Amino acid sequence: RKEVEQDPGPFNVPEGATVAFNCTYSNSASQSFFWYRQDCRKEPKLLMSVYSSGNEDGRFTAQLNRASQYISLLIRDSKLSDSATYLCVVNKKDSSYKLIFGSGTRLLVRP
Amino acid sequence: NAGVTQTPKFQVLKTGQSMTLQCAQDMNHEYMSWYRQDPGMGLRLIHYSVGAGITDQGEVPNGYNVSRSTTEDFPLRLLSAAPSQTSVYFCASTQLETQYFGPGTRLLVL
Numbered sequence: 591r592k593e594v595e596q597d598p599g600p601f602n603v604p605e606g607a608t609v610a611f612n613c614t615y616s617n618s619a620s621q622s623f624f625w626y627r628q629d630c631r632k633e634p635k636l637l638m639s640v641y642s643s644g645n646e647d648g649r650f651t652a653q654l655n656r657a658s659q660y661i662s663l664l665i666r667d668s669k670l671s672d673s674a675t676y677l678c679v680v681n682k683k684d685s686s687y688k689l690i691f692g693s694g695t696r697l698l699v700r701p
Numbered sequence: 702n703a704g705v706t707q708t709p710k711f712q713v714l715k716t717g718q719s720m721t722l723q724c725a726q727d728m729n730h731e732y733m734s735w736y737r738q739d740p741g742m743g744l745r746l747i748h749y750s751v752g753a754g755i756t757d758q759g760e761v762p763n764g765y766n767v768s769r770s771t772t773e774d775f776p777l778r779l780l781s782a783a784p785s786q787t788s789v790y791f792c793a794s795t796q797l798e799t800q801y802f803g804p805g806t807r808l809l810v811l
Contacts, residue, residue, distance in 0.1 A: 598741070622798055633791055633802035634744070677743070681798070688759070689800065691736075693743040 591616060594692035596678050602698045607668045611695045613661045613678030622681040623654055625663050627674045628694065634677055637663075668699045703727050707792050707803035714782040714810045722777040722806050724792030732795040733775040734759070735767065737788040738805075744791065750775055782810045 596613045603609050615623075623640035638645065640652040640661050651664040661678055678692035708723045726733065734749035746759030750769040764786060766778040779786060787810045793800040 592743075594743070624798075633804050634800075635802070636799050639798075688746065688749065691744040693741055 593690045596692040596695045600696040600698050608666045611663045615680045620680045623661050624679040626677040629674050670699050673699045705803035711807045718782050724775045726794040730794035730796050734793050735777045736791045784810045786810050
């Protein structure tokens, strides 16, 4: 079983749609959680950290469910520019700096 | 601020050749790491360093060496390239759990 699992997609949605991605992780001792965004043939970039209480950044909302060991990302009012791969990232229990990356969920937003 | 830079952008090697992938950062971050990204696999940690003179192995270290003589530079050496090392390589530096990635090196081993 992979340490971080994501639905690879692609999710194909029209502009303006709301789309949600889920991610599950296997290490119950993980303390830090993130969503990274990766555009085609580019490097990953931090989208947002995920906090226990849930957090929002504009059209993006991240939630953490420690009991079920899953993380979610909700994107409201999708834009064409949201088309990218979204990587779920969790830290390893023995180091806050060592991260485990999911293989990513691809989002395509169509006009 | 250039952030994290990597050279070369692309490289083609023959099996058995050696090469060094360069990585540099100008943010004075202590923690740096190397990943490889393969289709369907996510990024996997090869080696990392918590400061100059200190390196350690990640998840997939075999076939790679690193050194960290300065805070700024963290080169990755392929000792004897194999087709299984065909991949995209990303270098990253970290501050407060945020990883800043370089633009990547695409490596093809024939």
